[in-house]
Amino acid sequence: MSFWNNVSVNPESVSDSKGNSTDMYLPSSEIITILIILYVITTTLAIAGNSLAILIFAKGKRSKTDLRPFLINLAIADLIMAIFCIPFTFTYEVLNDWIFSAPMCPIVIFLQTVSVTGSVSTNMAIGLDRLVVVMYPFRLKLTGTKYRIIVFIIWIIAIAISAVQLVVARTKFNPVSKRTECEEQWPSNDWNQRYTIFLTIVFYVIPLIILTVTYSIIGCILWRRTVPGNADAVRDQAQLRSKRKIVKMLATVVALFALCWLPLHTFFLVYHFNPGLKSDHLNTAYFFVHWIAMSNCFVNPIIYGSLNDNFRDQSTPEGCSKEKVHRGPQERWPFSRA
DSSP states (O other): OOTTTOOSOOOOEEEOTTSOEEEOSOOOHHHHHHHHHHHHHHHHHHHHHHHHHHHHHHHOTTOOOTTHHHHHHHHHHHHHHHHHTHHHHHHHHHHTSOOSOTTHHHHHHHHHHHHHHHHHHHHHHHHHHHHHHHHOTTSOOOOHHHHHHHHHHHHHHHHHHHTHHHHHEEEEEETTTTEEEEEEOOSSHHHHHHHHHHHHIIIIIHHHHHHHHHHHHHHHHHHHOOOSSSOOHHHHHHHHHHHHHHHHHHHHHHHHHHHHHHHHHHHHHHHHTOTTOOOTTHHHHHHHHHHHHHTHHHHHHHHHHTTOHHHHHHTSHHHHTOOOOOOOGGGSOTTOOO
């Protein structure tokens, strides 16, 4: 199937002595049960967390920040991923049969790639935007219109990169297994390998380099920066705590992105460049590396949402009814102009 949804790591169909089709390399029922629990939890957390993030950043009066358009966009991309990546992938893999309509095959794969592109691109935009904020703190900040233009460009790029899926993704009936497959049908395996390398570079290598470089520079600048004026023990201690919080957050963003997506990209590279690779545990391995990658779509709202005390306040019934109060600089969005 698609780069995100299935790599044709389907069980090999053979015939038994009675001529019936039998499946090999299927995960055991115990592993399937564990995976069902993991996927259900991940999907629930992703949908609930990103829906809450969208609601708070869109309607919350105390969650106004210049990062808000990016954070809403990130939550929307991750929400699409949770809806169109996780359930369809798991259902197809467990049943080893595409039970949905034929047009849904290219549409689902297209939306999966769009959501991944949108999420990764938004994360990169946040990193670059925060770098500009830290390096040029007195520079006039971007307006809401400019942020919306950037978001629009992100989705145009996502659609352009993903459009190929509408052409190559098709359903195909397998007469041996008597099941319907949803796969990318390339002219040759060379095209498939090139596309795999392209997606790995665009969705993992480039974003990881950009996030690592930008957040490293941000961390160094903030750590060296001091508050003007005479020394004040209380103020300096508060600033130190704020710096530690920011640096910890930056390291967490990069580390989780790298750790969540590395297994899946490694799996695809190994699999697509070793077409004859077979193993009793290949399907099980794919399940787990895919689940790890998909879990990144629910950690994003946790990471960014935990940065701001106002977000945590408004995520509770009590916080929604509180009056706006003044907060110190260390309680505002880290390295934010707002």
